[in-house]
Amino acid sequence: MTLIRLEHVGVVRDGRRILDNLSLALEPGERLALIGGNGAGKTTLLRTIVGLQRASGEIFAFGTRRRSEAEFRQVRAKAAYLFQDPDDQLFCPTVIDDVAFGPLNLGMEHAQAMSLAGDILAELDLGHLANRITHRLSGGEKRLVSLAAVLAMRPDVLLLDEPTNALDEAYLERMVAILSPLPAAMIIVSHDWPLLERLTDRAAVLRGGRLVPAMLHRHGQWTEQVHLHELAEVAGD
Amino acid sequence: MRQSMHNPEATSASPIDRLQPSTRLVATLAALVLATVAHQPVVLALALAAAVLLVLLARLPWADLGHRLLHVEGFLIVLLALLPFTMPGRPIFELGTITATSEGLTRALTLVAKVNLCVLVVHALLGSLDPVRIGQAAATLGVPSRFVTLFLSTTRYVSVFREETARLVEAMRARAFRPRSNLHTWRTFGNFAGTMVVRSLERAKRVDEAMRCRGFAGTMRTAPQQPAMEFDIAFASIFLCTVVGLLVVEFAA
Numbered sequence: 001m002t003l004i005r006l007e008h009v010g011v012v013r014d015g016r017r018i019l020d021n022l023s024l025a026l027e028p029g030e031r032l033a034l035i036g037g038n039g040a041g042k043t044t045l046l047r048t049i050v051g052l053q054r055a056s057g058e059i060f061a062f063g064t065r066r067r068s069e070a071e072f073r074q075v076r077a078k079a080a081y082l083f084q085d086p087d088d089q090l091f092c093p094t095v096i097d098d099v100a101f102g103p104l105n106l107g108m109e110h111a112q113a114m115s116l117a118g119d120i121l122a123e124l125d126l127g128h129l130a131n132r133i134t135h136r137l138s139g140g141e142k143r144l145v146s147l148a149a150v151l152a153m154r155p156d157v158l159l160l161d162e163p164t165n166a167l168d169e170a171y172l173e174r175m176v177a178i179l180s181p182l183p184a185a186m187i188i189v190s191h192d193w194p195l196l197e198r199l200t201d202r203a204a205v206l207r208g209g210r211l212v213p214a215m216l217h218r219h220g221q222w223t224e225q226v227h228l229h230e231l232a233e234v235a236g237d
Numbered sequence: 238m239r240q241s242m243h244n245p246e247a248t249s250a251s252p253i254d255r256l257q258p259s260t261r262l263v264a265t266l267a268a269l270v271l272a273t274v275a276h277q278p279v280v281l282a283l284a285l286a287a288a289v290l291l292v293l294l295a296r297l298p299w300a301d302l303g304h305r306l307l308h309v310e311g312f313l314i315v316l317l318a319l320l321p322f323t324m325p326g327r328p329i330f331e332l333g334t335i336t337a338t339s340e341g342l343t344r345a346l347t348l349v350a351k352v353n354l355c356v357l358v359v360h361a362l363l364g365s366l367d368p369v370r371i372g373q374a375a376a377t378l379g380v381p382s383r384f385v386t387l388f389l390s391t392t393r394y395v396s397v398f399r400e401e402t403a404r405l406v407e408a409m410r411a412r413a414f415r416p417r418s419n420l421h422t423w424r425t426f427g428n429f430a431g432t433m434v435v436r437s438l439e440r441a442k443r444v445d446e447a448m449r450c451r452g453f454a455g456t457m458r459t460a461p462q463q464p465a466m467e468f469d470i471a472f473a474s475i476f477l478c479t480v481v482g483l484l485v486v487e488f489a490a
């Protein structure tokens with residue numbers, strides 16, 4: 001069964017046509033890299049899939065056509081959306097409350113939701129953050145905690161909006177290590193092509209409001225690269 | 238935000254900390270009612286003494302209390318300086334052409350006592366309580382979930398807005414802005430305020446979307462209510478008896 005299918009979808013905002021007769025299909029387990037320039041409509045496309053953005057055309061999710069807010073509410077329970085800015089996503093004061101928020105909304109008992117949240121945090125090696133105040137976390141911690149918060153809903157589809165933006169090398173690797181083995185289908189928006197090559201199996205470029213099939217491919221070439229060496233390390237050589 | 242405030246990670250089991258949040262909230266409300274109606278000097282003095290006792294019981298860092306009081310005393314000094322001269326009544330002394338009245342001075346001192354009473358009680362009873370627990374306590378006491386949600390969101394985003402304000406101020410200073418008394422300054426402050434409103438609105442929209450993405454449909458689910466414990470009942474009894482006793486003195490006199 002195709003998880004997400006968009007047909008002839010259009011979005012106009014402030015008189016500008018952002019998505020134009022766009023079609024998209026996402027199959028189970030598939031990982032799509034969504035590439036496009038600034039303002040090309042990548043975030044708008046993700047928002048359209050979960051019904052946060054009103055759009056013309058037809059949106060099918062998990063086998064059913066979705067139109068109303070109530071219908072999209074069911075979509076959001078299974079298609080988790082990781083926002084660009086973790087500060088938008090983490091609104092509960094403590095980490096554990098935030099991770100338990102989704103499961104609680106899906107009708108889970110309080111104790112059960114808390115233990116599930118604890119498990120997810122432990123799985124992602126974030127257990128020590130459980131009682132921390134969300135706004136005092138570092139940028140990398142915030143990002144991983146918001147990922148834990150959406151994974152707590154055990155989604156079939158993950159919509160990731162620049163998930164590694166502003167992450168340092170170490171957090172980027174942790175993010176990749178978490179995402180790689182997940183069975184969920186994914187749409188990943190990023191400008192980091194090497195990252196997309198590692199995480200996705202097909203690519204599409206959003207241009208002129210439509211998706212153009214593409215592929216990320218690598219070949220060796222002579223390049224100059226900037227490296228960073230710490231001075232102590234150079235002196236030790 | 239200062240580290241020692243609103244910090245559930247700091248665990249010191251003072252008698253106040255052993256109380257349930259809802260008990261602390263009810264006690265605070267009772268004390269605030271008393272502070273509102275009390276006018277008799279003897280009632281206020283006794284209540285202040287009780288409040289100091291509560292502060293000692295709570296064993297909170299003195300720096301927190303100092304910080305909180307400092308904010309309030311600033312306003313009170315203005316009040317203390319102005320009220321005696323602005324209320325009509327029996328004159329007690331003159332300062333140039335203006336006259337201080339004993340009614341004004343009494344009113345000023347009463348207000349100072351009332352406000353300090355409130356600050357001390359809130360500091361002692363709610364000071365170590367994380368805002369989430371206050372929100373949850375309010376929910377268990379039957380406050381509509383809409384207000385609880387508003388309260389919880391506000392406590393969460395105060396710091397984000399503070400950071401956003403700080404970033405804007407820095408951005409202004411980075412381009413050599415210095416407030417002066419000219420039109421440019423006022424226009425800049427206008428833009429600053431406008432930008433904050435627009436950003437806040439957009440932030441609020443995104444947060445709402447993020448909440449809806451995780452199945453939020455209007456009500457915040459909170460922790461189930463714990464049964465009242467003996468210690469809570471004992472504390473509440475003593476506390477309410479004190480408040481009622483002081484109220485009786487207030488109205489009997």
